[in-house]
Amino acid sequence: MERNSQAADIILFVAFSVMILLTTIITWYRLVIMENFRYVVDDNDSPERLDLSTY
């Protein structure tokens, strides 16, 4: 089976890897290290006034 040119292969590999790694690291840093997320304790505290009665 023929593959595309090597340069294109490397670019794609890097693009996919960077996308996955960057997303993972940023998310890890934001949510696990910084714990930067909204902690909703009850329905009155819900973001964007979601109807949380179904949860």
Add this chain to the structure above:
Amino acid sequence: MFESLIKSQYCYQYLTDQISLDLLLYTHIPTALLALIFSVYVLVRRRDVVSASLFFIVLCFSIWSFLDLNAWLVFLGADNTMFTWSLIDLFGVLMFFFSYRFVYSFIYKTDLPIYQYYVGLLLIAPTAVMIGAGHNLLGYYAPTCEALENSTSTYYLYFAQAVFLGAILWISYARVRVLQDVHERTQILLIASGVSIFLLFFLTASIVVTFLINYTSAANPYNYEIYGLFGMPILLIYLGYLIVRYKAFDIKLAGAQALIATLLGLVASKLFFISSTPDLVVSVATVLLVIIFGYFLVRSVKREIREKERNEVLAKDLAKANVRLRELDKLKSEFVSIASHQLRSPLTAIRGYASMLNEGSFGAIPEKAREPLQRIEESSRFMALSVDDFLNVSRIESGSMKYEKAIFSLSKLASAVADDLRPAATKKGLVLVYRSDSDTDMHVKADEGKIRQVIQNVVDNAMKYTPKGTVSIVAQDDEKTKRARVIVVDTGVGMSEETAATLFGKFVRAKNANSVNVYGTGLGLFIAKQMLEAMGGTLTAKSDGEGKGSTFTIELPLEA
């Protein structure tokens, strides 16, 4: 097992009230592991874009499974839940992209064109950006220990996944529509439906969950997401079938090995949930037994395959040699044909002039020269007959022998041949008799000249191999089987079973031929049989043994 990891007793209680922890582990771990083992195996065996894509699908599935499991284990803390919940979407959409690449490369036997990679990247990128920027989740909802999803990013994810699924269906349909080869079509249909069912299970389960959350008040909607995981075993079954039935991915051993791996996976995964010692002993013993039997099974299959491959190589060599032999045989026939044609004309001249000299056309010849001249005539006559035989053989083998079929009486023909050959028989001291057992003329449809040649050949042969006694020609017909027969019975040297078996071959002469001092090329019976068979007849021979005479039967279908 989990006590030391529990960060939130409340969430632990909340989870175990909703769903069995064992079931959760049991649905996620073995499938992901099995799929991973399978794909690594495929990748190791065959390094190409199809196997690599399959590996990436299953890798994404395994990571997805692991993340999903982690997201379920809410008692590990809010940060853990939020992190894993975020990344699930990324691997979900990547899995769809690799599925498309897998089907594309399977169908077209080549990697995706570059622009399709960029389109894929463009479709995946928004999900990655939304995850990175924290737009995909609105927050952590403590009462249910779950993350709150942002419907915009969820709907975008479904859109991207649906585009990949649609593309898979479209390329498969487009390819199957133009393909002629049934095997290839079936393989593509199997691959496309296996992958589509797998992805549909996945997508549908997610959409059902979103629908339940947004539009109903169903209790524990995320439980339904687990059903999506059943798509993977279905895909594996499809792939397994492809491997076994079509030898796809060039894996012949995979059938046996996948069976062992599945058994081992199922039996071993039970070990996680066993609490009593006797159960543990039985399970460990079962695992060991599966390993031992599996080893022997795989080894025997391996040996069988090696044997089969060796036989295939031998068969191929043999086929090649056979083709070469046929070519040589054809060349030989052509050579014989050309050579014989060149011999024929001078021979005719030699025979003609020898005959004329003998008859005194050029005046009286000295008494001393008479015998040599007779020998020249006799030898050239025999030589001309041999040349005719060679020419006939080359015509039969090249398929250029022409048969002019007409209806005639076989019994009358046999009688005429007997009359023709009687003087020669009498000269040799033999009795040649003809008898007809039929009330009719026995009409057959064949080339009369060729049948005359056949009967002459057979009777002449009988006379050659009969030093003394009788040669009988009997005409018979069988109304039941609608066959006409000419049977030639002699009291000659007979033949062994060994000779009878090879009698109708080319250049075959009886072992005892020299004992009766017979000239011959060993082609007469071969030509007779070939010509008869070409006209729908048969020629058979039998003998009770050496010295006990022979019986030759010429058979043709009766004409109504």
